Amino acid sequence: MSSGSKSEAVQGATLIAPPFFYALLVLAAPLFTIVTYSFLTDGYLEVVRDFTLDNYRHVFTDPIVRSVMMRSLGVSMMVTLVTVLLAFPVAYYVSLVVRPERKALWLFLITIPFWTSYLIRVFLWKVILGYNGVINSSLTGLGLIDEPLTFILYNVNSIVLTLAHAYAPFAILPIFVALEKIDRSLLEAGRDLGESRLMTFWRVTLPLAMPGVIAAVLIVFIPTIGDYVTPTVIGGGKIPMIANMIQVQMLDLDNRPLGSALAVTAMLIVAVVSGIFLFLNRRFLRVRR
C-alpha cells in the first residue's frame, strides 16, 4: 500500500511538472526579476546593479504616486462594493427562485457579455456616456437638456460604472455557487422556527453565502486595481490609475527600477488589503468546514 501511494506521488509530480515549470519560467522568473529590479538603481538606458531603497522611498513619499495609489485603491474598492451589492440579488434570484432546469440558461445569459471584447465594451460606455454620446444626444434630442451633461464622462464615476459592468459575472458566479451549496432544509427550518423571511435571510442565508461573497469581493477587487484599459479609454488619460503609472515609468520614462517598485508596491497593497479583508471575515470561512 505504501509503495502504491509512493508511486502515486511520483506519478502526480511527473504529471504536474510541465505546467509547473512553464509557470515558473513565464511567471515566477519575471516576478522575481521585477522584485530584484525594484532594489536596483536606474542608469541611462540600463539598470545599474547597485542596491538601493530609493525607489521605495520615492513610491512612499512622492505625492503624485500617493494620489494615484489612493485613487486606484478608492476606485477598485468602490467598484467592488457596487458590483457585489448589485450582483447579490441576481445570484440569489437565480439560485433560490429560478426553476432548476432554467438555471443553466440564466447563467449562460449572464456570462455571454463577459466573453465579448472587453475593449469594445469599455469603449461602448464611452460612446454611451460621451459629450455627444448616446445619453446626451438622446436627452438633447428629447429637449430635456440644452447643454450636454459633462459630469458623466472623464471622471471617476464613469470609471467605476464601466468596471462594475465589466466585472459583473465575476461577482455573480461565486455567490451563486455558495448559495447553491446551502442545504434548503436549513432555510425551511428557520421559517418553521418562526423567523421572518428577512431574519431567515439575515441569520441563515447570508452567513452561509458569505464564502461566495468573500470570493466575489477578492475576484473583483484584485484585477480592477490594476486595470489599464478603462482609465485610458474612459478617463481619457487624464485620471491615471496605478497600471498607467507603471507603464509610463517602465516604458515611456524607461525607469525600470521605479516601475518595478511601483508594481511590487501595488501587489503588496493588494495582498495586504485582501489579507485584512479575509481576516475580518474569518468566522464565515470557518463555518464552511
Next chain:
Amino acid sequence: MRSGALQGGGLRIYALLYLLFLYAPILLLPVFAFNSGTIIAFPLKGFTTDWFAQMWADATLRRALTNSLTIAVSSSIFATCLGIFAARASTRFSFRGKGPIMGFIMLPMVLPEIIVAMSLLVVLLGAGVQLSILTVILGHTLICMPYAIAILSTAFSSLDPSLEEAAYDLGETKWGAFRLITLPLVMPGVISALLISFTISLDEFIIAFFLAGNEPTLPTYIFSQLRFPALIPMIMALGTVLVALSIVLLALGEYFRRRSLAKTGGKNTGGLL
C-alpha cells in the same frame, strides 16, 4: 405564499433589469454598425452596410486578424495540453506540495494583467528577445492555462476511476487506458477548454499590447483606431462581427460542456466558470 410570489416577482424584475444593464452596451453595436451617420449618436440616419465593406477592405485589419487567429489557436492548444497534465495530476493523484503548486499555477487568474505583462516584458527585453507574436503566445498560454485547468478539472473529477482500472485489468497499458478510455470521456471538456482559451486569447489586450512589438492583433488594432472618430462606425461593425462570433463559440463550448457532463454522468451545476 402570496408574499413569496411577490418577492420572487420583485427579484425577477430586478434580475431582468440587471440583464438589460449587462447587455445595453452590446445591443448598441449592431444599431450603429448599420447606421449611415458617421457620428455615434441618436437620432439614427439611415441603413447602410458600408462600414462592413470598409472593414473588409482594410489590409491592416486583415493582418491583425491573421495574427490574432495564429496567437489564439497556438495559445489555446498549448494551454489546453498543459492544462490536461495539471487537471489530471490534481484530480487523480496526491503528491507533496499539491496545494501550493496548484495555487501558483492558477495565480494568473487573479494577478492584475499589467503585472504579468510588464514583468514578462522586462525579462524578454533584458534577455534580448525580439518581440513578436511568439512572445504574445508565451504570455497568452500562461493566462489561458488556469481557465483550461478549471474546466478540465471538472471533466476529470466527474470521471469514474473504476473505468480505467477495468482497462488495466483487461491488460491495457497506462498510456493505452488513457488514450482509449480517459481521453474520449473527457474530450468534450478538452474541446470546451480549447474554445474558452481561444476566446480569452482572441480578446486579450494588455499582454498583446506590450509584447507584440510592431505586430497588430485585433484588440490592439481596435485600440489604435479608437483615436480617430471617423473610423468609429467601422469599429462598431467589427464589434458586431466579433460579438456574433463569440456567442457562436460560447454556445459551442456550452454544448460540449453539457455533453461532457452527460457522458461522465455529472450533474449540470451551471456556468462556464
